[in-house]
Amino acid sequence: MRILIGGAGEVGRGLAEALLKEGRVVVLIDNNPDVIREAQSLNALVIQGDIKHRKTLEKAGISDSNFFIAVTDSDEQNLISCALARHCVKKHKGDEFEFMAIARVNDPEMLNEAESGNLSEWTGIKHVVSTIDNSIKRLQTGLQCVAFEEVLEIGNDAYIVELKLTKDATNLAYSNLREAGKNIAGLPTIVGLMKEDKTTSVPDADTNLVPGDRLAFATIGVGSFPRIVRLTGNEEEEFPSNPRVLIFGANLLGTRLASTYLAGGCRVTVIEEDLEQANKLAGSEIGNHRLLDIINGEHRDIELLKDIDVESHNLAVAALDDDHAGIAAVLLAQDMGVKRTGLILNDRKLVKVVHRMSITFAVARRKVALDAILTKIHSYLPGAYNMLETIPNIIGMSVPVTEGHKFVGRTLDKCKIPQGCKVVFIQRTVNNKTMTLSGESNKQLLANDRLIVFMPTEKVHSFEKSMGV
Structure with missing residues (x-):
């Protein structure tokens, strides 16, 4: 199984590291020599070149690859390279060869194209992952319970x-x-x-x-x-279903955050220091929304926060490019009476740090991107990957129950799952819709079910042997 990764930054390297642990053959491609040097510490083939160029992909072995994953910071590069990769494979192997291209995309228009099915029609790309949208979704979910x-x-x-x-x-x-x-x-x-x-x-x-x-x-x-x-004996303060939200930053991430909360019927205040960015938000599709207030001002202006009655907000979230500026902004809002605070960060190392500062919940964009791409890959490919960030040495594994597998027709308690391994979910597709079932012992397995199993790292080999992976 050969997997090509376009982009050897933090996401690309993290993805390569996870896939190498599964025993996959991984090739990393990037045209930045500094990034290439960092990636050479991995046990993977690293190639310097432009992923938008056919000769680069062919040098990396695209015609013999089953996956191409483009994870650069440029949507255009990712989409073009994925379309090119698909064409290279089709030209060499034909339409029947099993191949998947996954593009990391954040442009709202491109995401709308993907959701409507149009992107697949004009590029052939069926799989996209949005770092921004996935980060927002994880942040909103985490903020529900402190x-x-x-x-x-x-x-x-x-x-x-x-x-x-x-x-x-x-x-x-x-x-x-x-x-x-x-x-x-x-x-x-x-x-x-x-x-x-x-x-x-x-x-x-x-x-x-x-x-x-x-x-x-x-x-x-x-x-x-x-x-x-x-x-678990934890206390939870009542939180309104339509909270009043304060957002620091009107960049792409801040705008998407505002749009998401407005769609949920929340009143939203956005503070943006850059006048051009504030005006851009005001001129956007949501700029005239009756529940949106846009203010051009400094994020840590105490008098400004008093003027907007900051303590009346149920939630303050920072969506700034500078992690430290975002931390400072939400900490000030917290000191001035906002009960719940959230952060979307670039540096994943800061997530644990800010939790100790009593910030309610934080996510790291690149970690979210890595998780989302691995989830996408493992919806088609069996594999083990570390899913628990704060509980190390526990592995989550996604594995299919294929046609003719010995588990088909059996209940879980009859499948002889190795001791120490726990089936927690069964994902089953019926009429093109996938549902999740709990992994109870009396559940009968069907062909094409997918099992999500957790186990200590030392149990991976015995589980793979029992499954015939």
Whole structure:
């Protein structure tokens, strides 16, 4: 399995690293010599060249590749190179060869083209991933519950949420999961556990839970979030369904944030220091929205924040290109009375730092892009990848149950899944619509189901052997 990655920046290198761990053959392409030097530490072929040029793709072996993933910061480069890659493969292998091109795209117009199906018609590209839209969605999901330390959407309404167990979790703390299951009807599946001494595991029925444990729950739908918060003994303040939102920044990310919240019926205030950017937002499609206020001013102007009655806002979010400026802006809003604060950052290392500052929730754009692309890849390709950012050494694996597989027709309890491995979701497509089912032991598996399984890293080989992967 050969995979070409166009763009060897942070996302490209992270993607290559994850795929190399799965035993894939990976080729990285970039025309920036500094980026190339950074990528050469990976055990992958690294080629310097322009991904929009046919000779570069052919040198990288596009005709023998099953995937081409374009993840540069330029939508145009990504779309052109994906279309070119498809043409190269078609020319050498014909239409029957299994090949997928994935483009990282952020332009709202291009995303609309993709959603309507037009992009596929005029470029042949069926798969796009939006860093901005996925970041906004993850941020909004995480801001729903202040106790959450991480929220991962696996796709098709399946989520992993991470939070700490407190002493007020009367039915979970100081008991094992077998006892807890008797006391709690429909206890959500716990897929990962990290003790205070940093040891990690996929818990079984005999695992004892104590306050301070960090837990990762698998759940279907956001409606289950409040229950998970209550079960773990965390407190949750009531949050309005249509909050009043303050956004720092009117760049592309800030504009998309504003548009998303306005679509949900929220009143939105945007503060932008750059007059040209503020005017651009005012002249956009949402500029005249009755629920939108646009202010040209400094993000940390205390008098300005007083004038707009900042404490009346339920939520303050920073969407700035400068991470540190964004952190400073939301911290000031928090000090002035805003209860919930959010950040969309560039540097993933800052996410843990800002959580310790009592900022409600933060996401890193590049980490979101990496997760989204891996999810897209693993919806077609079996593979193991580290899904739990704050609980290391626990692997999530996506694996198909193909036609004729020994598991077809069996219930999960009859499939002899290796001990320590836990099937948490079954994703099933019916009439071209994919749904997520819980991984209960009495669920019968059908051909073309996809299993989402969690396990310690040392169990990956035995699980792959049991599945015939």
